[in-house]
Amino acid sequence: MDGGKPPLDPDCEAFTGSELGALAHLYRGEVYRSTIWRTRLDATTNWSVVSLGLALTISYQTADSSALPLFLVAFLIGVFLYLEARRYRYFNVWRARARWLEIYFYAPMLRREKVEDPVWLDRLAEDYQRPEHHIAFSRALGRRLRRNYMWIFTVQTMALYGKCLGAAGGAAGFESLHIGAVPGWVVAALNLVGFLGLAFYTWWVWLQDRKRFEERVNPISMG
Incomplete structure (x- = not known):
């Protein structure tokens, strides 16, 4: 008894048993590699959170503690963001x-449909033959900002202004941010401008991604 299942499409059985086994192992390998790189992405995010936590501890230790560590940690978080955007480009290849x-092989197989469409087979073969990143670094940067880092930068900026304005209020509260001859209010303004610039960039990349997804029949593809 076949349980009422529809008959297999004749073209479904064009793959030999050994080829089907090879594809299954290929899929397992790609999932494993994407999982490894997903873990690497989490590592840089964790480093950013720990660094911000240390800066918060130092700056908020006493009422007289300088708020400068909260400003300087933004550069360290920026380095982690750069590393994570690079790692995301590799992760995106395996993903x-x-x-x-899953879309062009396993899903049609489960529906008893044709799985040997030469279009997706040629596209996958080409990607293995001439591997390359599927998304630009600028888009990867925007995606990591949207997913994680804008939240981290938001906490960093709020903590910095909270420390300065809570210490003395007004311009006097920014004096703990002075660097040499550079007044503290200039440093605070630079932090705010940088934060707003990142927020705008994140929003712009999100608009580009949404437009790209809306223009495609299938929103899931290579990249």
């Missing part, structure tokens, strides 16, 4: 290949 197999 995209795994999703490609």
Whole structure:
């Protein structure tokens, strides 16, 4: 008894048993690699959170503690953001290949449909033959900002202004941020301008991603 299942499409069985086994192992390998790089992404995010936590501890230790560590930690978080955006481009390669197999191989197989469409097979083969990043660094940067780092920068900026304005209020509260001859209010303004610039960039990349997804019939693809 076949339990009422529809018959397999004749083209579904064009793959030999050994080829099906190889594809299954290929999929497992891509999932494993995407998982490894997903872990690496989490590592840089954790480093950013720990660094911000240390800066908060130092600046808020006493009422007279300087707020400068909260400003300087933004540069360290920026380095972690750069590293994570680079790692995301690699992660996206393995993730995209795994999703490609799920959509065009496993899903049609479960529906008893044709799985040997030469378009997706050629696209996947080309990606293995000439591997390359599927998204630009600028888009990867925007995505990591949207997912994680804008929240971290938001906490950093709020903590910095909370420390300065809570210490003495007004311009006097920014004196703990002075660097040499540079007044504290200038440093605070630079932090705010940088934060607003990142927020605008995140929003712009989000608009580009949404437009790109709306223009495609299938929103999941290589990249």
